[in-house]
Amino acid sequence: MAVDFSKSKTRENLMRAFAGESQARNRYTIAAKQASRDNLYSISQIFLFTADQERAHAEVFYELLRGQTEQTIEICGGYPVNLAENVTDLLKSAVHNEMQEFEDVYPEFAKIAKEEGFDQASGAFDMIAKVEAVHGRRFALLAELLGKNQYFENPDGGEWMCMNCGHIQKGKMAPPVCPSCHYDRGYFIPVELAPYLMPELI
Ligand SMILES: [Fe+2]
Numbered sequence: 598m599a600v601d602f603s604k605s606k607t608r609e610n611l612m613r614a615f616a617g618e619s620q621a622r623n624r625y626t627i628a629a630k631q632a633s634r635d636n637l638y639s640i641s642q643i644f645l646f647t648a649d650q651e652r653a654h655a656e657v658f659y660e661l662l663r664g665q666t667e668q669t670i671e672i673c674g675g676y677p678v679n680l681a682e683n684v685t686d687l688l689k690s691a692v693h694n695e696m697q698e699f700e701d702v703y704p705e706f707a708k709i710a711k712e713e714g715f716d717q718a719s720g721a722f723d724m725i726a727k728v729e730a731v732h733g734r735r736f737a738l739l740a741e742l743l744g745k746n747q748y749f750e751n752p753d754g755g756e757w758m759c760m761n762c763g764h765i766q767k768g769k770m771a772p773p774v775c776p777s778c779h780y781d782r783g784y785f786i787p788v789e790l791a792p793y794l795m796p797e798l799i
């Protein structure tokens with residue numbers, strides 16, 4: 598049954614999603630600052646990378662509201678306050694929010710959009726839900742490694758890349774400072790998480 602978009606639930610859900618994504622972007626930008634303060638530069642970069650994807654999600658949902666330009670859409674929604682001085686706690690909160698979007702919020706929005714006849718919006722909710730699962734799992738891995746003290750150390754041996762100069766260090770731990778550029782240990786990232794790195798190049 599086709600529904601008039603201006604009276605649809607999907608119109609509100611798109612605005613809810615726009616608000617949620619906009620806030621996620623800011624939460625991660627603020628979390629990135631905390632990570633930087635704790636000398637966790639590479640984790641700060643992952644927060645910023647994710648924040649930029651949340652901005653892109655917000656834009657996808659905002660564009661779907663283009664036909665409503667100059668209107669004000671009232672919504673009722675709940676949004677989390679995740680303030681913590683501890684980066685592991687910030688990561689854990691982020692995991693919770695990402696998985697909630699993946700498992701509950703966006704599948705429900707996609708279903709409603711489908712029922713109302715808005716296939717493009719339904720597809721956007723579905724596709725972005727899958728990205729949130731990737732965000733959630735990556736944050737969970739980071740929280741686990743930090744919690745076990747294994748982000749910069751690996752008793753079985755590992756490799757880390759300096760996010761400043763690209764130097765790759767092998768061993769049981771990342772060095773206190775990069776031997777090449779002398780930047781702090783916090784610039785190192787486990788190679789499994791390093792951007793644009795092709796294992797065959799190492
Ligand atoms: Fe998102």
Ligand SMILES: [Fe+2]
Pocket residue numbers: 621651695728729732733
């Ligand atoms: Fe996300």
